[in-house]
Amino acid sequence: MMRHLFCIPGALTVWGAGTRGRFGWAVAAVLLLAVAGCGSGDSAEAVPLSQLVAQAQREPDPEFRARELIRLADRQRRLGDRSGARQTLALAQKACGQIADPAAQAGAWLFLARAYTRLGELSQAGQFLRQGQSALQRVKSPEDRVTVLIKLARAQFEMKQTTQAANTLRRAEEEVAAIEVGSGSGQLPLQEKAQLFVQLAAAYQKWKQAAGARRVIASLEGLETQAQGPRDRSRLWALVAQARRQADMPSAEAWKKAKQCAGQIEDPLSRGHAWADLAEAATAAGRAAEVGQLLARAQKAADQMPPGSLRNELLERIGRLRR
Secondary structure, three states: OOOOEEOOOOHHHOOHHHOOHHHHHHHHHHHHHHHHHOOOOOHHHOEEHHHHHHHHHOOOOHHHHHHHHHHHHHHHHHOOOHHHHHHHHHHHHHHHHOOOOHHHHHHHHHHHHHHHHHHOOHHHHHHHHHHHHHHHOOOOOHHHHHHHHHHHHHHHHHOOOHHHHHHHHHHHHHHHHHOEEOOOOOEEOHHHHHHHHHHHHHHHHHOOOHHHHHHHHHHHHHHHHHOOHHHHHHHHHHHHHHHHHHOOOOOHHHHHHHHHHHHOOOOHHHHHHHHHHHHHHOOOOOOHHHHHHHHHHHHHHHHOOOOOHHHHHHHHHHHHHHO
């Protein structure tokens, strides 16, 4: 494998929320050294990419190991080390085969397929796409199935299999629609089902399937008939506003409904949390400027409550959102 010495721009954010455990801390320390060496002219402090691959190989969780190896292989590809990228992807392939959970394994196979697509090796990409589809057949959870189908569609789009990808998203859409709202086996709470529709709308929009995005958003709006009470409706309309914004559709009316429903809640505790819910949702809905106003309403509701632990919990939540 070719050994590349390189500095990593923005190294502190390379790993994001996925960095964890023994490997995460090791990589963080190495990346800090890389940052210190950037621009200093001291190549001794730059990080060998092969060292990061070796560290990823020591990660005991095969899912995490596979994903980190695939990311590192993609970095090798972008640095021009295609041979090294292939070797790293071979290590990732072994890790993918060791993942026990079918949904996690399917996602890893599809991630690997996308990596080979970026290398221009479509035969290999097709092989791992089929591995992902095979793992999907073993996934029982409706929510996990939809998540994997969206990942499958993404891989198909990247492989220029546009018709197959659109069909996969339509299949995911049908599976979401078939999920019953509830807390029993095979069911999902309303908000979790709504979140799947939001993800689907975003996927349709990303791949320029505007009709699909509009259709999914209409299904999302139709969930209002299953909402239990104004807080449920408020959270649902906030998700509609988010989905509409992502799809470049007007969202002001949906956001207005979300606030109207929050204002209809009589219990100050529930009303305060509803306003806090909207404060959390505001940025995704394109309403970040309203966060302060929404938290002021949550504070007003808290002021109407008697002293006690429930009021304190609401105040703590408001405080966290203000930071």
